[in-house]
Amino acid sequence: GGDFTATDESGDVCKFAKGLADKAAEAGVNFLFNTGITRLLTTGAGDSATISGVEIINAEGRHQVLHADAFVVALGSFSVPLLKPLGIDLMIYPGKGYSATYRILDPDAAPSVSLTDDACKLVVSRLGDRLRVAGTCEFNGYTRELNPTRCDILTRRMRDLFPQACDYDNPEYWSGLRPLTPSNVPYIGETKFGNLFLNTGHGTLGWTMGCGSGRAIADIVSGRKPEVDFAFTARPHRASAPLARAGKSAG
Structure with missing residues (x-):
């Protein structure tokens, strides 16, 4: 079973940040x-x-x-x-998180709401014609180099959950350094x-x-x-x- 939160939302932070920057530039901000x-x-x-x-x-x-x-x-x-x-x-310590983004092949087979896989500590978000999964945490200093093993974990889990939904042969992997504090x-x-x-x-x-x-x-x-x-x-x-x-x- 699972819990459904009607007020939960997700979006593309990159598009949001670029749109915000455009508005700020219109207001006179210099980047x-x-x-x-x-x-x-x-x-x-x-x-x-x-x-x-x-x-x-x-x-x-x-x-x-x-x-x-x-x-x-x-x-x-x-x-x-x-x-x-x-x-x-x-x-503050950098905790490297991973994400993988896939092109959706069958919209009906892909989730339409954000999901949290608590067992594997992963979150899944629908971004238009793409599906993104993010999670894991790696402590390895300031390097953003992708660990193939962690990337494979993301894709294997997505294949298990939504086998027909996406093009899993051409993923877009990404990593980022979360600024973690003890509290x-x-x-x-x-x-x-x-x-x-x-x-x-x-x-x-x-x-x-x-x-x-x-x-x-x-x-x-x-x-x-x-x-x-x-x-x-x-x-x-x-x-x-x-x-x-x-x-x-x-x-």
Whole structure:
């Protein structure tokens, strides 16, 4: 047997993000694609320390420093190596998750709602004329290299569940590094640098919590009180431990 949740929804996060970026660009937001972040530059000391700029490198290898009033680190698992030189040690570890996407051959043989296979820890989503299965967790540092064994597990399980539904001979495999925290609670809030903020560590729920987290960090950066009472993050002089968790105090 199983449970049916009428309010459960799924979608294509890539299409969503691209559509959101288009709307943001129309509103005047400037995106720098194919650009890497090398380091954050600081000025001052102690409680007066701030971020003076972010050093970036473009696809041609040219370096540039960008300046702003406020900086938000929202780099998922890659927030850790960027912040560590500043003395901010986040308890985030990259957990590599896998997905496989298949072209649907028989729409009637494919599920029309999202499914969770609790026995195998997999989720299945219908994306128009495609079917996607995602799951597993591999701890192997920051590499996104695909493990053929884990890929095969996904396809074998889908063949077992929906043997006639899809073209299983031509799967599209993908891997991503989930920014996992011990409590599954993200870091949202301030740091010991007055103009540096965090919005990271959302684990497997990045899209689920993305819009709400974005609204919350926008409120915090703007000096407004967010709807959720987040604790200040990574401010040693405001917490009894080096880090305070978003949503609860350290101690």
